[in-house]
Amino acid sequence: MATKGCVTIPTDVGIDKEMQEVIKRWGADAIRDCDGTKLSSDLQNLNLKMYSTYLPTRNDQEWAKSNMDQLQQLYVVSESNIALDTTISIDIMKGFYKEQFKPNTKDDIKSLWEVVDRTTGEKIDSNKWIYDYEKNYVIVNDIIPFHEYTVSFLVYQIWDPTQMYNHLTNNWGDKPHEMPYDGRHPETFEHMKNYLQNWINENPEIDVVRFTTFFYHFTLIYNDQAKEKFVDWFGYSSSLSKECLDEFEKEKGYRLRAEDIIDEGYYNSPFRIPTKEYLDFVDFQSKFVATNAKEFVDIAHNAKKEAMMFLGDNWIGTEPYGKYFESIGLDAVVGSVGNGTTMRMISDIPGVKYTEGRFLPYFFPDVFREGGDPVGEARENWTQARRAILRKPLDRIGYGGYLGLALQFPEFVDEVEKICEEFRTIHNNIQKTKAHTAPFKVAVLNCWGKLRSWQTNQVAHALWYKEIYSYVGVIECLSGMPLDVEFINFEDIRKGIPSDIGVIINAGDAMTSWSGGENWIDEDIITVLRRWVYEGGGFIGVGEPTAYQKQGKLFQLFDVLGVDRDLTYGLSYRKYNELTKEHFITEEIKEGFDFGEGKEGIFKKRDSVEILSIHKGDIALSTNNYGKGRAVYMSGLPYTPENCRLLLRSIYWVKNMENDMKEYYVSNVNTECAAFTEVGKMAVINNSFDNQTTDVYIKGELVETLTLKSGELVWMNIK
Amino acid sequence: MATKGCVTIPTDVGIDKEMQEVIKRWGADAIRDCDGTKLSSDLQNLNLKMYSTYLPTRNDQEWAKSNMDQLQQLYVVSESNIALDTTISIDIMKGFYKEQFKPNTKDDIKSLWEVVDRTTGEKIDSNKWIYDYEKNYVIVNDIIPFHEYTVSFLVYQIWDPTQMYNHLTNNWGDKPHEMPYDGRHPETFEHMKNYLQNWINENPEIDVVRFTTFFYHFTLIYNDQAKEKFVDWFGYSSSLSKECLDEFEKEKGYRLRAEDIIDEGYYNSPFRIPTKEYLDFVDFQSKFVATNAKEFVDIAHNAKKEAMMFLGDNWIGTEPYGKYFESIGLDAVVGSVGNGTTMRMISDIPGVKYTEGRFLPYFFPDVFREGGDPVGEARENWTQARRAILRKPLDRIGYGGYLGLALQFPEFVDEVEKICEEFRTIHNNIQKTKAHTAPFKVAVLNCWGKLRSWQTNQVAHALWYKEIYSYVGVIECLSGMPLDVEFINFEDIRKGIPSDIGVIINAGDAMTSWSGGENWIDEDIITVLRRWVYEGGGFIGVGEPTAYQKQGKLFQLFDVLGVDRDLTYGLSYRKYNELTKEHFITEEIKEGFDFGEGKEGIFKKRDSVEILSIHKGDIALSTNNYGKGRAVYMSGLPYTPENCRLLLRSIYWVKNMENDMKEYYVSNVNTECAAFTEVGKMAVINNSFDNQTTDVYIKGELVETLTLKSGELVWMNIK
Structure with a gap:
């Protein structure tokens, strides 16, 4: 088992001895040298890869x-x-x-x-x-x-x-x-390039130029109170x-x-x-940024240095799922990992040699103080990201902040040692193979599609907002599920739904880009999707899916979903919402449901609907049959272990493949598994901080009952 | 003090003696003879006015x-x-x-x-x-x-x-x-008239033909399950x-x-x-019904009988606030009183000689049974209606159902005796004078205006729906408040706001007739209202007032209200919602606020806003200044004693007349007063079923502190 590698740590001054110790314990092989200060010769002898941040737009x-x-x-x-x-x-x-x-x-x-x-x-x-x-x-x-x-x-x-x-x-x-x-401005651009070249010449010890980032900052406007x-x-x-x-x-x-x-x-x-105009502008700026960023990357490459991009701050124009991103020629992307979703946002980035995730907590005094809980935060952050890492791992992990601060918390050092070890073990065991996934893809449909993969319904990444958590849960659940996930837009639907897609999810508030607004009164969209579900596709709607008030309904695919939302125009209709007690998709969910903010006024519109949860008289969870296809409606889906399971079961149910769900499966909702069939290994994880007992199924058969300790990962041979 | 009159009771068979007793105790002077059966001679000698129901559309x-x-x-x-x-x-x-x-x-x-x-x-x-x-x-x-x-x-x-x-x-x-x-159909119409004439000839003892009603039933459609x-x-x-x-x-x-x-x-x-088409159709049918109903009324009048209309069942086309109603020539309208609102809906009807309210509970076995609470229901119904009766009394009250059933509950008979007595005392004391009201009118603005006076936001009268109770509270509060209330529509605004209107209320869900929908993107409406408030008018918005998503806002009068609702497009704006602790409009409200269902995403849009209540981060109650005018926003207003007071204080505050509020005033929110200055009397009522102590103000001065017993009405001399 490897004991070194795949880990980046921040430098700090005056703690050489302690650093050597922690480098050894965490198995760090790279160091992030924020200020371009030289490392001591002792540390230089450790053969660490050295990153240095570079701010192209304001360093002169x-x-x-x-x-x-x-x-x-x-x-x-x-x-x-x-x-x-x-x-x-x-x-x-x-x-x-x-x-x-x-x-x-x-x-x-x-x-x-x-x-x-x-x-x-x-x-x-x-x-x-x-x-x-x-x-x-x-x-x-x-x-x-x-x-x-x-x-x-x-x-x-x-x-x-x-x-x-x-x-x-x-x-x-x-x-x-x-x-x-x-x-x-050409003059400024030339200057920026020359400045970079000089800086590189002056800092030969650097291995990786970590760009923060290239040209334009995301929008941040302060008010007259400087807030x-x-x-x-x-x-x-x-x-x-x-x-x-x-x-x-x-x-x-x-x-x-x-x-x-x-x-x-x-x-x-x-x-x-x-709008078309805005999409054109995004395209135009992305092309400009990519073309010019490539020149920066080339300068680094010509000096035999790697070019790494930080996913944030001045990242505008470098959206990693955009069509120009790969042409930048970056070696790597690094970003902050707040949860499974942001982990996947980084680890799924195409066209780079490696990805790296910065884990929480940052070594700052807000957490590393008396009364702070750095161990708990590290464990929680790792556990939430780990389930996603098993689906598509980052290549490297790392931490940021003041290392000296962290070293004052020995239990934290122990915890990170375990995390680094577990991370490397995953890589060693899976040998770059991919975890088993369902034999169909799941597509998340909204106006942004692929460009905003793993970024749906987000205001800023991994921040909690009352208005979004009931939707963000959908991608957070998906980030760690045994499924191949794609993000598609309405143009993709117009071109014809790719045959490998088995289930489409539409989740968002009415008239937002995430739900789709006027796309839902486009006859083509409607008829293509109806036919697709009718012929066997699965459709899952969350919140206000397919919503546009027109011709007697808000949900334009009310027939597929079997439910609609009444904006009071239909109050004169008596609503008969009766519960179905037992259903495949709720089989393992023992506790009360949590639909987050939910939606009011959801009612049954088709006799074929089965209602699985009612909140204040309105439907919160329901299923429908539509030709050979099926649909599920949920009024919201915050991230919880139960909701991960609810979504997984819904996906298999709408695809009419309930019997295939237990190919590789664990029964306890607090546990999940990832099967690496090419190497004959399966990881079973406990996402909770209590002991959990879980039945393990392989190819539909119960093969073992495991008990996992708090947060434990257990490897099984499945050859 | 009168001990007889103004009360109608239902007949029953085989209980002549008991009926004589209750007629005396309740002071009944009219009897409703449902089936046209003859009264016994003993009862005939009591000189009771006799009503008989008549169903024009289906009695042959x-x-x-x-x-x-x-x-x-x-x-x-x-x-x-x-x-x-x-x-x-x-x-x-x-x-x-x-x-x-x-x-x-x-x-x-x-x-x-x-x-x-x-x-x-x-x-x-x-x-x-x-x-x-x-x-x-x-x-x-x-x-x-x-x-x-x-x-x-x-x-x-x-x-x-x-x-x-x-x-x-x-x-x-x-x-x-x-x-x-x-x-x-002319043939059918002729037949209906002849049938009525014959019936009248055959029933000479009847004094009042109580039509149920004329031509068309409200829409009631059953499903294939006969529900x-x-x-x-x-x-x-x-x-x-x-x-x-x-x-x-x-x-x-x-x-x-x-x-x-x-x-x-x-x-x-x-x-x-x-739509224009629908309004035309309502107008067309109302005219037809009025013209033909008049012929029925004339037949009754020619036979020296009164014509009374029941407000319900086949009432379509006879909307009592419509422009043809008075031309029917009815003597009276009778309807069911569920609360203050339905009481005012009846008592405010123009152009009839008298109005009569049927109080709850009906003498049916669902209430008049072991474990039922007919006394409590009667008391609650009366108390909620009484505060409205003091503003605009019905001329008569009555009860319906099987009298024999009621007589088995002696405490109920006692309670109704007290109610009848209190009702007659009100009439005797106020001598047809009107209670003191504020020196300005309050207008409720929606698409229906006067036609649907006291019927705003209702699905069926006095029925509770989750979707409406937070709005219906507005008119329920108003029904018993010392204010002259009008119901206006957007046409009235276009014609110019009448000068006697001081405060306008707009309450409802976005894109409904009650809020106003596309009227709010009509430049004329917007500019007329802005100018009117700016020059000193008061505006109160409840729920989603002035709502239509356009040009960066949902509430088109966001500037007047000072707040808007964010449908997530503005999530990137930081919302700084900070509470103002003390304000005139919340001065007497000690308990927690109740905004019912409320609305999410309400935020401050103008610095002049003061926020008085925040729910889950969003504004639930706020005030704003706008030129010489003012506005209040409430996210909902269910009917509660506190909300009556909150609305009253808001109305005086937005009108900039805080100092005039205590002209005739009682401090305790569970009490209200009605001053009849022409006769020098003031009624102080306890709307609760506990004892209440309240300070009485006259012309701004504290004149007395009263303690009222459960549900008590106290008369004060104010000469």
């Missing part, structure tokens, strides 16, 4: 100061203003943090800015407004009293959002503000400029409006149904 | 049998059917109760029936379908596989819904089914016929489609935003 603040017109820009929208008269003065910077933004008045504001009547949605003719350059006011004339007006405008980002966040959070006082520059106003981890608004819009026009053949970015003030949040 | 079943083509008809829609091929056979009667309906195939089905593609909403050309008269199947050809199809068709009502309901509920076995005929399928107390679908559609076309200049009545299967439920 002299350049930033000398080229203020080449800073990164955003399109932002002013607060909403109600006209009291036929003229209005709008303080465009009101509500924004003036340390972060400065209006760009250098470029032609008349063609780049927009005043919009938000009562009608109409753009105001630009000769009706003027700009007061002193006060930052837009004065609009000849308008309609008591209509609402906003100004969309470009601002320079005069404080890098990540540095601003760290600066304000950690009270860095008068430490200078760093400004991010935009590689869209978060708007945060969209997926947002492209911070990548705008006149030059960008000009080039977009050249490439795509039409010009974007400010409104295409502003999007009524929602800035194209991932919950919005993406 | 011989006529019904001989004129089966003149029975009442409905437009109904078949169940939904998914085509599996390019042809489909639709069993149109599937899911309907065949004892209730029979398809009308006598009239031209090709012009009267419609096959609709519910996937697209398009009507199928009538030459694409044929009807199998044997099987009741519509066969549609040349259609699109996996589209959804329905058939809208006319049926004869071969069982009167009220009789069917009673028949099935009480297991009347082989008692013949009564069929309702349609006065739209309720669809019940709409406001529904006009049971008043259709070819003749009616022909006359509509003549009168209104265009022809209605079946779909105008079917309405995607929702049958124009009151929760739907009424």
Whole structure:
């Protein structure tokens, strides 16, 4: 059994001896040297691979100061203003943090800015407004009293959002503000490349250039109280400029409006149904970023160094499931692992040599203090990620923060030692083979499809929001299940559902990108899916699937699901919701159901429906038959062990393959198994922190009853 | 103090002596003689006014049998059917109760029936379908596989819904089914009049003809299990016929489609935003019913009898707040009093000489049995209605059912004696004067306006539904408050808000008639209301007021309300919802708030907002300033004593008249007062069944502290 490798640790200063010890115990083979400081010769002799972070957009603040017109820009929208008269003065910077933004008045504001009547949605003719350059006011004339007006405008980002966040959070006082520059400008881009080349020349000991990241930060806007106003981890608004819009026009053949970015003030949040224009913009920026990032990667490669990308911060334009990502030529991606979903988001990334996950907790004083529970957090984070690792492992794991802090907690050091050992054992045992999965794929259907694989219904990765946890549970369950999962969009449906897909899941709130909105009144989508289920496909709807209120129903696939949601128009219909007591999909779920926030007003619309759970009179869980196909409706699916099992059973049931479920199976919902048939081994895991007894099935036969200790992983031979 | 009058009791047989006793104790002066049986001479000597019920549409079943083509008809829609091929056979009667309906195939089905593609909403050309008269199947050809199809068709009502309901509920076995005929046919109408004339001639002892009611029953459709399928107390679908559609076309200049009545299967439920076509139809039928009902009333009047209408059952076309109602010339309306709202619905009816309320409980064995609580029910019903009676009293009260049953419960007889006495005392004390009200009117704004006064957000009157109780509380609170209340619609707003309106309330779910739907993206509505509030009006929104998702907001008057609801598009915005601890509107509410079902995702949109209650992170109660005006938002308002007070205080606060609230006022939320300044008397009521101590304010001054016993009403002199 290997005792070394696959683990990265952070450096720290003045603890050489302790570091040597922990490197040995954790089997670390790489070290992340945040500040480019040299390692001591003792450590250098350990032959550790050395990573160094590199921030392409702001590591030369002299350049930033000398080229203020080449800073990164955003399109932002002013607060909403109600006209009291036929003229209005709008303080465009009101509500924004003036340390972060400065209006760009250098470029032609008349063609780049927009005043919009938000009562009608109409753009105001630009000769009706003027700009007061002193006060930052837009004065609009000849308008309609008591209509609402906003100004969309470009601002320079005069404080890098990540540095601003760290600066304000950690009270860095008068430490200078760093400004991010935009590689869209050829001069700046050339400078960025030269700077990288110099840095590489000056740091020959580095093995891996860890880019954080390339060009554009996700959208992070502060308010006038220097607090978060708007945060969209997926947002492209911070990548705008006149030059960008000009080039977009050249490439795509039409010009974007400010409104295409502003999007009524929602800035194209991932919950919005993406417009063609926005998708074009994402494509355009991704291509630009990929093309240019490749030049950075090439510089690293030419110096015989690996290029690793951090999945976060300035990651806009490098979405790893986008069509240009692979062309960047990266060796590796590293990202933070908050749970099974974020683990899969990293480990499934195509076209890189390896992936690495940064585990929790970070070695920061918020956890590593008296009363903190670093051991518990590490164990929980590992256990939730482990079930997903068994499906598609990361190649490496690692930790971040101040190592010295962690070393003060010996039990934590012990715990991580066990985790590293278990991680390497998985790799050694499975020998790069893939765990057994069902003989069909499961597809998650929404407006984003593959581009946002493992990112559905997320505001920011692994953060809890009341509005999303009942949906995020779906992918969190899937992340560790013995199934091949794909993410598809409505275009994929229009092209014809691939034959290897057996089950389609649609989960989200009505009129969001996750549910699908107007796609559900597209005859083609409806008829293709109906026929597909009728001929044997399985369909699972969660929350408000297939929802668009039209022609007497909210759920347009009410016939497939067998249920609909009544938005009170149908209150005059008597609802007869009666429970079916026993059903295959709820067989092993002993405890009460948890559908999270759920949905109200769900009622039976077809006689073939069986209702398995009712909440306050409304259906929370039901099944339906549709031709040779089947469907399940759930009002929500937070991540719980019971819900993992409920989803697994639902998937086999809708696919009409109940009898195949126990090919490799463990009965206790707190346990799961992953069978590696090529190497004749099966991992059985206990996801709970209690002892669990579970029946093990192979090829449908009960072969053994195991008892697993808290969080234990047991390997069985299955040859 | 009067000891007799204003009370109606039901007859019963074989209990003459006991009846004389109870007539004396309750002070009854009228008797409702359900079956037209003669009273004993002893009772006749008591000089009681005598009512007799009359059912115009079904009291001659011989006529019904001989004129089966003149029975009442409905437009109904078949169940939904998914085509599996390019042809489909639709069993149109599937899911309907065949004892209730029979398809009308006598009239031209090709012009009267419609096959609709519910996937697209398009009507199928009538030459694409044929009807199998044997099987009741519509066969549609040349259609699109996996589209959804329905058939809208006319049926004869071969069982009167009220009789069917009673028949099935009480297991009347082989008692013949009564069929309702349609006065739209001149022959039938003539017969109905003659029959009434004969009946009147034969029953000279009757003083009051109590019509139940005139022509058309509300929509009541049973399913194939002989259970309720669809019940709409406001529904006009049971008043259709070819003749009616022909006359509509003549009168209104265009022809209605079946779909105008079917309405995607929702049958124009009151929760739907009424179309112009449907409003035209309501107007057309109301005019027809009023014109013809008047002829019935005239027959009664010519015989020196009073004409009284029962508000229910066959009341369609006689909506008492409609523009034709007064022209019927009725002497009186009687209806069932379930609470304050239904009491006001009756007592506010314009253009009749008197109103009468039937109180609960009915003298039926479901309550009048061992373990039943008739005393409690009577007391609760009276107490909830009494606060509304003090604002606008009924002229008479009464009870229904089997009197003999009630007499077996001596405590009930005592309780009703007290109620009758208290009712008469109110009349004697107030001397037909009106209770003091605020110096401004409160308007409830929705799509129905005046026509559905005191009927907002109701499925059937006084029935509890999870979906409505959080809104119905608004009118239930208002029914007993010292305010003049009007019900207005969006047309009224377009015409200009009347100057006597001080506060407007909009309460309902998004996209329903009660909230207003697309009216909220009408620039005129928006600007008129904004200006009106800005200049000093008060606005109160409950649930999803002013809601229509457009241009970055759901609540189109987000600026007035200061809050909006986020349907997840704005999740990336950080919401800073902080509580304000003290506020005028919550001053007297000591207990926890109850917003009923509430709404999620309500957040602060204006800095001027003060948040008074937060539920699961979302705003449940807030206030805002808007120019000289003000607004309050509540996520729901079930009827509770605390919520009555919360609404009262909100109304005075939004009107900027906090200092005027205590003109006549009692401090304890379980108590209310009604000041009759013209007669110098004030009633103070205890709405609870505990003792309550309350401070009494007159003209802003604390004048007395009263202690009231359970449910007590105390009269004070205020001269």
